[in-house]
Amino acid sequence: MTAAPEPAAGGTLPAGGAMRVMGAETEYGIHAPSAPSANATMMSARVVQAYAQVTRQRAAGGAETRWDYTDEEPLHDARGWTVDRSSAHPSQLTDQPPVLDAEAVALAYGREELELDGQDESGTLLMNMVLGNGARLYVDHAHPEYSSPEVTNPRDAVKWDAAGDLVALAAVRRLAADPDLPPVNLYKNNTDNKSVSYGSHENYLMPRSVPFGDIVRGLTPFFVSRQIMCGSGRVGIGQDSSTPGFQISQRADFFEAEVGLETTIRRPIINTRDEPHATADKYRRLHVIIGDANLSQVSNYLKFGTTAMVLSLIEAGLAPKVEVFEPVAALQRVSHDTTLTAKLRLLDGRRVTALDLQWMYHEAAAKLAQDTGVGDKVDGDGHTHDVLERWAAVLTQLDNDRAAAASSVEWLAKLSLLDGYRERDGLEWNDARLGLVDLQWADIRPEKGLYYRFLARNRMQRILEDADIAAGVSEPPADTRAFFRGRCISSFGKDVVGASWDSVIFDVPGYGRLQRVPTREPLRGTKALTGALFERYREAGPFLAELLGHNAPPAA
Amino acid sequence: MAGQEQQQPQSRDSQVEEDIPEAPPAPPEAQASASTEGVDDLLDEIDGVLESNAEEFVRAFVQKGGQ
Structure with missing residues (x-):
C-alpha cells in the first residue's frame, strides 16, 4: 500500500455524530x-x-x-x-x-x-x-x-x-x-397498494461490542417516529389499501413484529439479520428495513443522518430512556395521523407525540455532538452540524409551518399535490386518479415522475447539485x-x-x-x-x- | 454511460403526447392569489403528465413479493 496521507484513511471515522459507514x-x-x-x-x-x-x-x-x-x-x-x-x-x-x-x-x-x-x-x-x-x-x-x-x-x-x-x-x-x-x-x-410491499433498506456499520438489546431499545421509539420526516406518503390505509385515506409512510402498515429475522413476512421494526460483510468479530451490519424509499433529498438525508446519530447515541449509552407501549401499533398510529397530534403511550406513563419523541432524540444527539466536538460548525466532522440544523428546522416546520416543510418532507409534498386535486376536482380518497398520483410520484423518469416535476419547479429542496449525482x-x-x-x-x-x-x-x-x-x-x-x-x-x-x-x- | 443516455432523444415522446387525459373542467371561482395560481398552474402541468386511464393503470400495477 501507499502511505496514507490522511489520518482517517484506513482508520476510523469521527465518533459521536453522523459519520458512519452506511449504504442504501x-x-x-x-x-x-x-x-x-x-x-x-x-x-x-x-x-x-x-x-x-x-x-x-x-x-x-x-x-x-x-x-x-x-x-x-x-x-x-x-x-x-x-x-x-x-x-x-x-x-x-x-x-x-x-x-x-x-x-x-x-x-x-x-x-x-x-x-x-x-x-x-x-x-x-x-x-x-x-x-x-x-x-x-x-x-x-x-x-x-x-x-x-x-x-x-x-x-x-x-x-x-x-x-x-x-x-x-x-x-x-x-x-x-x-x-x-x-x-x-x-x-x-414500496407498495403496489394491493397488499405487496418491497423494501428500501439502510445498512449501518456498528462495533460488534454494542449489545443488541441496546440497539433495540434505543432505536424502536426513534423508528416509530422518524417517519414524520422521512415518510414518502401513501394513498390508502391497510396493507391492501381497503380503507380510503392518506398516510405518512409507505411501509408502516406492513410491519407486524417488534424484532425479528424476517424481511418478507411478519416484518419487524428491528431486523436482526447479522451479515457484516466485513470482519465479523469487529463489526455488525445493522440492516434497517423499516424506511420508505425517498426521492426527496432532504427526507433521505435526514433518514440516514439522524439514524446514524441515534446509533452514535446508542454506542455511547446515551439514547433517550423511552419505551413506547406496543410499538407496532404506535408505528401505524403515527403513520395514519397526518395532523401529528396523536399521543403515544410510553411505558413510564407519559403520553407524547411523534414530534416530542424526535425532539428528545435531537436534544440527546446535539448534546453528544457538542461533548465530542463533532457537531462544531467549524471544527466538527463536517456533517453532524448540518444534520442537527436540518433536523431541528424540519421538526420546527412540521410543528408550525407545514407549507414550508412540504419543500423537504416527502409525504407533505405528495399530500400537497393530492390535496390540490381533491380541492380542484372534488376527488374522494378512493378515486383512481389519486392512486395514480401516488404511484406516478415515484416514476423515475423526470418527464413522468411527479416528484421530478416538483423538483423542476423548485418545489423540493436539493441537498446536491444534479451534476454531483450524475458523477x-x-x-x-x-x-x-x-x-x-x-x-x-x-x-x-x-x-x-x-x-x-x-x-x-x-x-x-x-x-x-x-x-x-x-x-x-x-x-x-x-x-x-x-x-x-x-x-x-x-x-x-x-x-x-x-x-x-x-x-x-x-x-x- | 447514463449521463449520455439521458440526453438521448426520448423514443416515447410521441406516446407521451398522446397520453394527455381529458382536461377536467376549470373551477368557476378562479380568484387567484399567487399561491393558488401556482397550484392551478402546477395541476395543469401534472394533468398533462399523468398516465391516461388512471383506473386501469393503477389496477394493472401489481407487484410480486419483496422484502
Missing part, C-alpha cells in the same frame, strides 16, 4: 404497461441487462461468502458461477438464487428473441452486476435492486442512492429504445473500500471475474489461478490508500503484482 438498497417497483402479465423477474433481468449494454462493463457476478473462493479454485468453476448464476440478496445467503434459463426466456418472449439476444452463449440472462461506482445492480426476487456503494456520511448516502435512480433511468431508456421489447417503468416506492453514476466514493471495488471494475473490468462487498476476484493472464483480493475493512481500499496504485497501472497484471506481491492485501 432500493428495490424498484417494476411495470410494463403494454405487457402487464410479463414475468417480473424476467423484466427485472432485462433492466440489469439493459444497463450492462449501456455501460458495456463486463458484469462481475456477485460473489457471496458461501462461494468461498480461494486461489486454489480452478478457473472454470469460477466462470461457471459468475456468469451463469445469479445470486441471492447479499444478506440472504440461504436463498436459492433465481435462475432465468433459456427456457424461461423463451416462454416469456419467444424463441426468436432468445436468439436475437445472444449476449450470453448459455442463454442465461445477466442477473447481477457490480458497477464502476462500487454499487451492485441485480435482480432481487421480482424487482431490480440497486445497492449503493458504502459511504461514510449522509450526504454521500443521498448522492449514491440518487445515482442509483439514474442507473435505473438509463436502463429504462435503453429498454424504451428497443423496438423488440416492451417499455418498462420503474417506481421508487456518482460512474465514480465510486473516495473514502471507503467501494473505491477499490469500483476502480477495479472500471479500470480492469475484463479481468475481474467476481466481486462482492468484501472481495474482488481477478483472472489475469499470466497468473495460473484466480487472485482474490479481500476487502474486509470498509475504511480501507480508499482513494488515499490505493488511488496512486490505480494511476500507476493500465494493466491488471502489474497492478496485482504490486498489490499482492509487495504488500499485504487491503485486509486479510
Whole structure:
C-alpha cells in the first residue's frame, strides 16, 4: 500500500455524530404497461441487462461468502458461477438464487428473441452486476435492486442512492429504445397498494461490542417516529389499501413484529439479520428495513443522518430512556395521523407525540455532538452540524409551518399535490386518479415522475447539485473500500471475474489461478490508500503484482 | 454511460403526447392569489403528465413479493 496521507484513511471515522459507514438498497417497483402479465423477474433481468449494454462493463457476478473462493479454485468453476448464476440478496445467503434459463426466456418472449439476444452463449440472462461506482445492480426476487456503494456520511448516502435512480433511468431508456421489447417503468416506492410491499433498506456499520438489546431499545421509539420526516406518503390505509385515506409512510402498515429475522413476512421494526460483510468479530451490519424509499433529498438525508446519530447515541449509552407501549401499533398510529397530534403511550406513563419523541432524540444527539466536538460548525466532522440544523428546522416546520416543510418532507409534498386535486376536482380518497398520483410520484423518469416535476419547479429542496449525482453514476466514493471495488471494475473490468462487498476476484493472464483480493475493512481500499496504485497501472497484471506481491492485501 | 443516455432523444415522446387525459373542467371561482395560481398552474402541468386511464393503470400495477 501507499502511505496514507490522511489520518482517517484506513482508520476510523469521527465518533459521536453522523459519520458512519452506511449504504442504501432500493428495490424498484417494476411495470410494463403494454405487457402487464410479463414475468417480473424476467423484466427485472432485462433492466440489469439493459444497463450492462449501456455501460458495456463486463458484469462481475456477485460473489457471496458461501462461494468461498480461494486461489486454489480452478478457473472454470469460477466462470461457471459468475456468469451463469445469479445470486441471492447479499444478506440472504440461504436463498436459492433465481435462475432465468433459456427456457424461461423463451416462454416469456419467444424463441426468436432468445436468439436475437445472444449476449450470453448459455442463454442465461445477466442477473447481477457490480458497477464502476462500487454499487451492485441485480435482480432481487421480482424487482431490480440497486445497492449503493458504502459511504461514510449522509450526504454521500443521498448522492449514491440518487445515482442509483439514474442507473435505473438509463436502463429504462435503453429498454424504451428497443423496438423488440416492451417499455418498462420503474417506481421508487414500496407498495403496489394491493397488499405487496418491497423494501428500501439502510445498512449501518456498528462495533460488534454494542449489545443488541441496546440497539433495540434505543432505536424502536426513534423508528416509530422518524417517519414524520422521512415518510414518502401513501394513498390508502391497510396493507391492501381497503380503507380510503392518506398516510405518512409507505411501509408502516406492513410491519407486524417488534424484532425479528424476517424481511418478507411478519416484518419487524428491528431486523436482526447479522451479515457484516466485513470482519465479523469487529463489526455488525445493522440492516434497517423499516424506511420508505425517498426521492426527496432532504427526507433521505435526514433518514440516514439522524439514524446514524441515534446509533452514535446508542454506542455511547446515551439514547433517550423511552419505551413506547406496543410499538407496532404506535408505528401505524403515527403513520395514519397526518395532523401529528396523536399521543403515544410510553411505558413510564407519559403520553407524547411523534414530534416530542424526535425532539428528545435531537436534544440527546446535539448534546453528544457538542461533548465530542463533532457537531462544531467549524471544527466538527463536517456533517453532524448540518444534520442537527436540518433536523431541528424540519421538526420546527412540521410543528408550525407545514407549507414550508412540504419543500423537504416527502409525504407533505405528495399530500400537497393530492390535496390540490381533491380541492380542484372534488376527488374522494378512493378515486383512481389519486392512486395514480401516488404511484406516478415515484416514476423515475423526470418527464413522468411527479416528484421530478416538483423538483423542476423548485418545489423540493436539493441537498446536491444534479451534476454531483450524475458523477456518482460512474465514480465510486473516495473514502471507503467501494473505491477499490469500483476502480477495479472500471479500470480492469475484463479481468475481474467476481466481486462482492468484501472481495474482488481477478483472472489475469499470466497468473495460473484466480487472485482474490479481500476487502474486509470498509475504511480501507480508499482513494488515499490505493488511488496512486490505480494511476500507476493500465494493466491488471502489474497492478496485482504490486498489490499482492509487495504488500499485504487491503485486509486479510 | 447514463449521463449520455439521458440526453438521448426520448423514443416515447410521441406516446407521451398522446397520453394527455381529458382536461377536467376549470373551477368557476378562479380568484387567484399567487399561491393558488401556482397550484392551478402546477395541476395543469401534472394533468398533462399523468398516465391516461388512471383506473386501469393503477389496477394493472401489481407487484410480486419483496422484502
